Amino acid sequence: MIGCVRDFFTYETTKSVVVKSSTIGIVNRVVQLLIIAYFVGWVFLHERAYQVRDTSIESTVITKVKGLGLYNNRIMDVADYVTPTQGASMFCILTKLINTEDQIQGSCAESEVAVANCTDDSDCTEGADAANGIMTGRCVEFDNSTKTCEIQGWCPAEIDTIKIEPMQEVENFTIFIKNSIRFPLFNFTKGTLLPSITQEEISTCKFNMSNIYCPIFKVGDILKFADQDFTKIANKGGVIGIKINWVCDLDRSAEECKPAFSFNRLDAISESNTVSKGYNFRFAKYYKSENGTEYRTLIKAFGIRFDIIVSGMARKFSVIPTLINVVTAFTTIGVGTVLCDIILLNFLKGGDKYKAIKFEEVSEIRGSLSNSNELYQGSSTQLSVQQLGKHSEDSGAYSIGQHG
Numbered sequence: 294m295i296g297c298v299r300d301f302f303t304y305e306t307t308k309s310v311v312v313k314s315s316t317i318g319i320v321n322r323v324v325q326l327l328i329i330a331y332f333v334g335w336v337f338l339h340e341r342a343y344q345v346r347d348t349s350i351e352s353t354v355i356t357k358v359k360g361l362g363l364y365n366n367r368i369m370d371v372a373d374y375v376t377p378t379q380g381a382s383m384f385c386i387l388t389k390l391i392n393t394e395d396q397i398q399g400s401c402a403e404s405e406v407a408v409a410n411c412t413d414d415s416d417c418t419e420g421a422d423a424a425n426g427i428m429t430g431r432c433v434e435f436d437n438s439t440k441t442c443e444i445q446g447w448c449p450a451e452i453d454t455i456k457i458e459p460m461q462e463v464e465n466f467t468i469f470i471k472n473s474i475r476f477p478l479f480n481f482t483k484g485t486l487l488p489s490i491t492q493e494e495i496s497t498c499k500f501n502m503s504n505i506y507c508p509i510f511k512v513g514d515i516l517k518f519a520d521q522d523f524t525k526i527a528n529k530g531g532v533i534g535i536k537i538n539w540v541c542d543l544d545r546s547a548e549e550c551k552p553a554f555s556f557n558r559l560d561a562i563s564e565s566n567t568v569s570k571g572y573n574f575r576f577a578k579y580y581k582s583e584n585g586t587e588y589r590t591l592i593k594a595f596g597i598r599f600d601i602i603v604s605g606m607a608r609k610f611s612v613i614p615t616l617i618n619v620v621t622a623f624t625t626i627g628v629g630t631v632l633c634d635i636i637l638l639n640f641l642k643g644g645d646k647y648k649a650i651k652f653e654e655v656s657e658i659r660g661s662l663s664n665s666n667e668l669y670q671g672s673s674t675q676l677s678v679q680q681l682g683k684h685s686e687d688s689g690a691y692s693i694g695q696h697g
Contacts, residue, residue, distance in 0.1 A: 310651055316641065317633050324629035332622040341542075342618040345611035347478035350539065352603040354382035360466030364390070369460065376576075376594075382601040385572075386466060386512065388459040388527040389595040393451040396577075397588045401448035402435040403428075409441040417442035425450040453593050459527035464513040468599070469495075471508055472537050472552070476607040479543055485552055505554060510535075512597070518556035529571025530595040532560040539605030550607075559600060572598055 312318075336342045357380055362369040372378070374387040403409035405424035411417050411432040419430030426446025435441040444450065473484040487506050498507035500514070516523050519533055526533075534557050541550035563570050573596070577589045638644050638651070 308651070308653070310647075312637060312647070314637075314641070317637050320636060321629050321633045324632055325626055328626050328628065329622070332618070332625070336618055336622070341608060343610055343615040344542075344544070344608040345478075345614055347476045347607045348605075349477060350603065350605040350607075351475040351477060352605075353473050354601050354603065355469075355471045356380045356382070356384055356599075356601070357469040358384070358386060358466055359469070360462060362460040362462035362466075364460040374460070374463075374596075376596075382603075383598065385594075385596040385598040386463055387594045387596040388463050388530070389457055391451075391453050391455055391457060391593040393449070393591040393593075395588055396447040396449065396591055397586060398446070399448045400429060400443055400445050401450055402433045403441040403444045404435070404450035404452045406435065406439055406441055409444075411440050411442050447589065447591065451591055451593065459524075459595070461527075463527060463597070464516075464523045466512045467499075468510045468512065468515070469508050470510055470535070470601065472601070472603060474539055474603065474605060476541070476605070479607055479609055481541070481543060481547070481550075481607060483539070483541075483547065483550055485537070500554075502554070505552060515556055515599075516597075519558050521558055526558075526571070526597055528595070530573050530597065531558055531563070531571050532598045532600060533557075534559040535599060535601045537601065537603045539603075539607075541605070541607040543607055543609040572596065 358371055358375050360371075362374065367373075376385050376387065403423045403425060409417075409423050409428075414430060414432050417428050417430050417432050419428060421428045423442060423444045426444030426448075429443045429445055431443040432440050433443045471484065471486045473482070473486075475482045485506060486508050490506070490508075494507075495509060498504060498509055500507045500510045513523060515533060515535065516526065521531070521533070536555045536557075538553045538555070539550065540553070543550070560572065563572075573593060575591060575593050577591050579587060579589045581587050634651075637647055641647070
C-alpha cells in the first residue's frame with residue numbers, strides 16, 4: 294500500500310532530447326509536411342473549413358402545366374390530365390386512361406379470369422375477396438367459353454387488359470417551375486425566377502443547361518435529360534425526378550449563387566420487374582341518375598409523375614471555425630513526434646540507449662547539491678546517461694549523436 298501511495302503521488306515532466314539522426318529527422322519532417330499539406334489542401338482549400346455552413350434550406354415550389362391533347366376523340370386540357378391540381382412540387386401528367394363506365398353496385402362475373410376461374414359453385418368460396426369484389430359463392434358465365442366466380446361490388450367489373458395508345462401530345466406540353474429558397478442562418482433568399490425577367494421572355498424561352506433561369510420546361514426535353522424514351526414511359530408510366538441543388542458561397546457575389554439542375558428516373562428499378570411496371574393508379578367519377586341510383590366511371594390512369602426535389606447548402610467565413618481548425622492543425626503536427634518516438638525506441642539500432650536517455654526516475658531532492666551529476670548516481674539507467682549524454686547549451690536538453 295505504501296508503494297502504491299508513493300507511485301500515485303508522482304509527477305511527470307517533459308525533457309528535451311536532441312537526436313542527431315538523419316533517418317529519424319527525415320521521417321519527422323515528411324510526416325509534418327504531409328499533415329500541413331492535408332490541412333492546407335484538403336481541410337482549408339477543398340472543404341473550406343474556414344466557413345460556417347447552413348444546410349437547413351427553406352424552399353417552396355410552384356408549378357403549372359400547359360398544353361392541349363387529343364385523346365379518344367376528346368380534347369384534353371390541364372384540368373383533364375393533371376393531378377393533383379394544386380400546382381405543388383409533385384404532380385402527374387396522365388398519358389393513358391382505361392375507362393370502365395356506368396358501374397353500379399350489384400352482382401356480376403369477376404373479370405380477372407386467372408384468379409377467379411371456375412367450373413362449378415364449389416370452386417368459389419362465399420365471402421372471399423376477389424380482384425374486384427367479394428365472392429357470392431356462385432360460378433357464372435363470364436363469356437361464351439369461360440366461367441368465373443360471381444362477385445358483389447361495382448359492376449360490370451373492370452377489364453384493364455385493353456390496349457390503348459397514349460396521348461402523343463404530352464411530349465410537347467410545357468411545365469412552369471418556380472422555386473424560391475432561403476438560408477435562415479444568413480437570411481439569404483434567391484429563386485429560379487429572376488426579378489428582371491419579362492413576360493415576353495417567359496413566353497418565348499425554353500429551359501436548357503445554358504439558360505437555367507428560364508422557368509419553362511418542355512416534357513420531351515426533361516425526358517431526354519433523364520435518358521428516357523417517351524413512348525415507353527407514356528405506355529407504362531414512370532416517376533421522373535427534377536433535382537434543384539443550391540450550393541452558395543456567400544463570401545462571393547450573390548449572382549454566383551446559381552441553381553444546379555439534374556434529371557433522372559426515380560423508379561428505374563421498376564423497368565426490370567416482370568410485374569407492376571411503371572406508374573399507374575385508379576380513381577372514379579361519381580354520378581346519380583334521375584331515380585337516385587348512384588353510378589360511377591372507374592378510370593385506371595397511366596402517367597408520368599414529376600417529383601421536384603430541392604436541396605442546398607450555403608457557406609460564409611467565420612472566425613470560430615477558422616480558429617478551431619488552425620489549432621487542430623498545429624495539434625495534429627504533434628502526431629509526427631509520437632511516430633518518431635515509436636521508430637526511435639523500437640526499430641532503430643541503439644533503441645535501449647535512447648530509452649535510457651528519454652526516461653529517467655528522479656527521487657525527491659532535499660537540500661542543495663554541489664554537483665548536478667549526483668542526480669544520476671545509484672542507477673544503471675543513470676549510468677547510461679553519464680556515458681552517452683552530454684549537456685547541450687539549452688537548460689534541461691540533451692543532445693544524442695549516432696554511435697557506431
